[in-house]
Amino acid sequence: MSRTAVQHQQNKPTDPTPPPTDSLSGRTLPRWAPLGFAAGAIALGCGLGAAAGWQSEIQWGLVSAIFFVVLSYVTTSLVENRRQAKDRLATSVVWVCFILAVVPLFSLIWVTVSRGIKVFDGYFLTHSMAGVPGFEAGGGVYHAIIGTLEQVGLATLVSVPIGLLTAVYLVEYGGGALAKAVTFFVDVMTGIPSIVAGLFILSIMLLFELSPSGLMGALALAILMLPVVVRSTEEMLKLVPNELREASLALGVPKWRTIVKVVIPTALGGITTGVMLAIARIAGETAPIMLLVFGSQLINANPFEGAQSSLPFYIWEQYRVGSEASYDRAWAAALVLIAFVMLLNLVARGIARWKAPKTGR
Incomplete structure (x- = not known):
């Protein structure tokens, strides 16, 4: 190695510049973090609903959804950075909206199946209501x-x-x-x-x-x-x-x-x-x-x-x-x-x- 190259290596700074605050590098949350946020949010929502005496499960669910979004954003901001926190916030909002759309659909299907399966059989599908009083059992569709x-x-x-x-x-x-x-x-x-x-x-x-x-x-x-x-x-x-x-x-x-x-x-x-x-x-x-x-x-x-x-x-x-x-x-x-x-x-x-x-x- 030449003398000029050695002097150049000796003159290089030894302390690298710290990464900016909003960099994508640095500490990261584990992959199971969203599940942890969800569990904590549900626990907080149920606890608050029980303490306040709320009788509706819908109120408990909405409060839990709000806690999930807040926990995701605050924890990601403290552990990672604000840039990742904004990304986590958008992802959490998307998941909450998806659940709010899917839960009523599954609830409707569950209630319809559980209550309609009682008389849903071959007789019901192959007979009419001819001669059957409406208040009595029997008849079909x-x-x-x-x-x-x-x-x-x-x-x-x-x-x-x-x-x-x-x-x-x-x-x-x-x-x-x-x-x-x-x-x-x-x-x-x-x-x-x-x-x-x-x-x-x-x-x-x-x-x-x-x-x-x-x-x-x-x-x-x-x-x-x-x-x-x-x-x-x-x-x-x-x-x-x-x-x-x-x-x-x-x-x-x-x-x-x-x-x-x-x-x-x-x-x-x-x-x-x-x-x-x-x-x-x-x-x-x-x-x-x-x-x-x-x-x-x-x-x-x-x-x-x-x-x-x-x-x-x-x-x-x-x-x-x-x-x-x-x-x-x-x-x-x-x-x-x-x-x-x-x-x-x-x-x-x-x-x-x-x-x-x-x-x-």
Whole structure:
């Protein structure tokens, strides 16, 4: 080693500069620290609730959530640094919001399953309420299942083609005042109350002297379903890359054929998911069925003539009776309705994954 290099090493400072306060280096909390914060927060929240005499577990939970956020931030600030504390604060808030959203959902599912499983069996699913007094045990939900399937199916047949074509117009052809007006009214219809749609169809029934039937209820449900289909399909079509359209048009393919063969198949997975969500949105509507279908305790497989029942109407009808047996039937019907909606979501996920564009070989 040369003499100059040795002198250079001797002249180098021996004490490194301490890291800044907000550096990511330094002391760190263990990986189990969030669990410790949660345990401490729960203990503090329960202790404070017991000392204050609070009877509601919701108050205990909210106070525990506040303690969890405060403990996470203060402890991280003291042990690590303020930069990590801010990150821990954001993470804690996200976890608290997630728990606040999930707990009511699981509570609803737990109560519905625990109370609806009492009479949920093959007999309940394959029999109607014909000849069974509402205050006595027995009877089933078969007629309501048939009514729901037929009414939702007819509403889907009416609203999906109209909604799909409307979305294609807005994305592929619309651009003027008419497209803006259609978009505005679709947004307005998204928040329309179900009773308004039922009253609209009821006015048509009175005008043309039509009798109550499943078709009338399906038309009201189609009005509620249409804006959801339009908005979801419109957003899915907007996600299709313009390069696919330009490549098809460059090969001399007409625009309508490009839409049918390229644009819609590319967005078909998302469109199907939107349709399933729209079906789930109308499956639980009760007001239009009460106005237009009237409900029935008998099996009516003809949606074009005579009164029908549906699962939401059946739940309301059984709850109105007020007996223990009717309450059990109402909870079991609610369990059937939840299972129906969950099945639709599983089907939508399967179709979306099946029709998703393949990115690899």
